[in-house]
Amino acid sequence: MRDGLGAIFPRLWRYALILTSNKDAAYDLAQATCLRALEKHDKFESGTHLDRWLFRIAHRIWLNELRATAVRRGGGLQPVEDIDIPDNKLPAETNYFVQEVLSTVYKLPEAQRACVLLVYVEGFKYAEAAEILNVPVGTIMSRLSAARKTLARRLSDEGAKTG
Amino acid sequence: MTETSIYDDEILTAFLDNEVDAETKAAIETALKSDASLKDRLASLEFPIKSLNIAASNLLDAAPAAPDFGQTVKQPRRFRPQLVAWVACLVFGVAIGTSWIALRPHQPNGWRDYVAAYQALYVNETLASVATTPEAASANLTSLGATLGLDLSGAQFDPGLRFKRGQILGFQGKALVQLAYLNALGEPVALCIIRGEDAGLEGISVTTLEGMAAAFWERDGFAYLLIGGTDEAFIASTAESMAKRL
Numbered sequence: 323m324r325d326g327l328g329a330i331f332p333r334l335w336r337y338a339l340i341l342t343s344n345k346d347a348a349y350d351l352a353q354a355t356c357l358r359a360l361e362k363h364d365k366f367e368s369g370t371h372l373d374r375w376l377f378r379i380a381h382r383i384w385l386n387e388l389r390a391t392a393v394r395r396g397g398g399l400q401p402v403e404d405i406d407i408p409d410n411k412l413p414a415e416t417n418y419f420v421q422e423v424l425s426t427v428y429k430l431p432e433a434q435r436a437c438v439l440l441v442y443v444e445g446f447k448y449a450e451a452a453e454i455l456n457v458p459v460g461t462i463m464s465r466l467s468a469a470r471k472t473l474a475r476r477l478s479d480e481g482a483k484t485g
Numbered sequence: 486m487t488e489t490s491i492y493d494d495e496i497l498t499a500f501l502d503n504e505v506d507a508e509t510k511a512a513i514e515t516a517l518k519s520d521a522s523l524k525d526r527l528a529s530l531e532f533p534i535k536s537l538n539i540a541a542s543n544l545l546d547a548a549p550a551a552p553d554f555g556q557t558v559k560q561p562r563r564f565r566p567q568l569v570a571w572v573a574c575l576v577f578g579v580a581i582g583t584s585w586i587a588l589r590p591h592q593p594n595g596w597r598d599y600v601a602a603y604q605a606l607y608v609n610e611t612l613a614s615v616a617t618t619p620e621a622a623s624a625n626l627t628s629l630g631a632t633l634g635l636d637l638s639g640a641q642f643d644p645g646l647r648f649k650r651g652q653i654l655g656f657q658g659k660a661l662v663q664l665a666y667l668n669a670l671g672e673p674v675a676l677c678i679i680r681g682e683d684a685g686l687e688g689i690s691v692t693t694l695e696g697m698a699a700a701f702w703e704r705d706g707f708a709y710l711l712i713g714g715t716d717e718a719f720i721a722s723t724a725e726s727m728a729k730r731l
Contacts, residue, residue, distance in 0.1 A: 332548030339544065353552050416539075423533055424540035441502065442534050443541040448504050460495075467498035473532035 323363050326372045327356045333444065334376055340439045341384050343428055354387075355380040374446070377454045381436065426476050434469040437462055492516070497527055594694070596656045597701060597710050600663075600677045601694035604712050607673040612649040612665055625651050629662050633680060635707055639730030640664050645723055646674055656682075666713075674713030674720075676727060682708040689728060691721045700724030 334355055339348035358379050359366070366375055427438055433455075440451040441462070448466075452459045492500075492513060499505045500513050516523055594601075617625070622641055629651045630637035641648050646666035654661040654677075661679040668674050682703075689702040698720040699712040709731070711724045 328551045331551035332545050335548045336541065336544045349549055356552070419533075420536045420540045420543070423536040424544075427537060438537075439541075442537060448499070448502070463495045463499055463504075466502065467495045467530065470498055470501070470530040470532060471494065474529055477532055 323360065323366070323372075327359060327376070330373050330376055331356065333373065334380060337377060337436075337439055337444075338380060338384070340427070340435050341381075341432065351380060351384055354383050358383060373444075374450060374454055377440065377444075378456070381455055423473075423477060426473055429476075430469050430472060434465045434472075437465040438469050438473075441466060492523065492526075494526070494530060497530055501527065501530060596659075596661070596679055596682055596708070597694060597699070599656060600661075600675070600710055601697065601699065601712055603663075604673070604675050604697060605695040607665075607675070607713075609667075609671050609673065612667055612673050613671070615649045615665075617648070617650060622648050622650075626664075629653055629664075633660050633662050633678060633707075635678065635680075635731070637662070637664070637678075637731070640676060640727065643723060643726065645669060645719060668714055668716075668719070670714065672714040674711065674723075677710045677712070678731075679708050680706060684708070689721065689724050691717055691724070693717070702728055704728070 331352060335348055335352040338351035338355070339345065342348050342351060355376055359376055362379075366372070427435060430438065436455060437451060440446045440454060441448065446454065448459050448462045452462050455462070496505065496509065497513070500510060503510075505513070513523075517527070619641070623638070626637040626641055632653050637651070640651075643666070646668055649665045649667060651662060651664045654663050656679055659679055659681045661677060664676040664678075666674045666676070683706045684703065686701075686703050689700050691698070691700045693699065694712060696715070697712050698715055698717040699710060700720045700723075701708070701710050702724065703709065709724075709728070711720055711727060714720070
């Protein structure tokens with residue numbers, strides 16, 4: 323279990339970052355998820371997918387414990403976090419566009435961001451994402467559809483569509 | 486109108502994501518050959534997934550190392566400045582909404598007490614790892630200044646303070662900017678500015694809030710609070726020079 327956690331931790335942190343939009347909060351959420359997983363390791367059915375189980379725990383902790391007290395967008399306190407992570411391997415223009423895509427994703431509503439990350443980045447099928455987020459498959463579909471529309475509209479002037 | 490209306494955006498999304506059954510897939514593919522508006526609708530759902538994947542893979546490279554999940558980590562860390570700061574944000578934010586106001590009825594100094602309580606949660610480590618460049622700081626201040634409606638460029642450089650970051654907070658629906666600095670001792674000091682809390686006070690008042698030195702002044706519809714450390718003389722003189730520059 324510990325080895326598995328170590329291997330999945332960066333992906334978990336990335337998911338947490340997309341959820342929380344805050345590096346410190348992402349680290350705390352990813353760590354809390356791992357600790358919870360260790361506590362509840364007897365609940366994990368070996369042979370099933372550890373990553374999906376962890377993502378599910380992370381999402382539940384975020385919803386039930388951390389976000390419950392969090393300040394929602396549009397009210398209260400909003401930390402302004404610089405979450406751009408430049409990549410020097412890429413030409414400046416490409417890098418700029420890549421960052422633009424990421425920051426457009428950050429601006430999506432939280433539920434859509436989570437779906438986009440799980441399906442388009444992590445490559446989970448709709449049914450798997452639905453299980454992680456504990457929602458019906460139809461909800462995943464409508465969130466992704468809404469996300470796609472927004473992303474397409476906001477990014478249409480930025481560069482060629484590579485779908 | 487035509488075939489187009491048969492497929493809603495959700496089905497088209499599922500089609501793009503290869504999540505429709507073979508029959509639907511074939512039907513959409515056939516329709517696409519003759520239905521230009523369907524093609525347009527499909528295009529309106531396309532975004533650069535490859536770029537997202539590059540960005541996402543960069544994030545993976547930037548991920549912090551996993552904590553050691555050996556025996557030691559099972560003990561909760563006794564002190565986590567980052568978490569404290571984050572939780573402080575949350576607590577402070579919720580306070581703005583409803584509950585904290587009810588829980589803390591004695592706030593004779595209004596917003597200043599809330600800011601002081603928030604600032605009291607900062608420790609030297611809170612800002613130590615925040616790295617900024619003069620350009621980023623300047624952009625940060627420009628953007629916050631635009632939100633607040635006040636030129637903040639004069640707040641970037643001060644002989645006794647090193648600017649670390651600025652963020653927009655809110656107090657009872659009013660914009661509140663918090664500019665965080667470190668003083669020469671490495672202690673956190675904040676300059677908080679709120680719009681619409683100008684009670685017509687004159688001059689700079691120096692006081693102690695939550696055990697920290699604090700200076701308070703108002704001007705042109707904005708109220709200012711400089712707070713941090715215990716050196717009242719330093720806070721007073723810095724407040725004076727800040728008031729001149731802002």
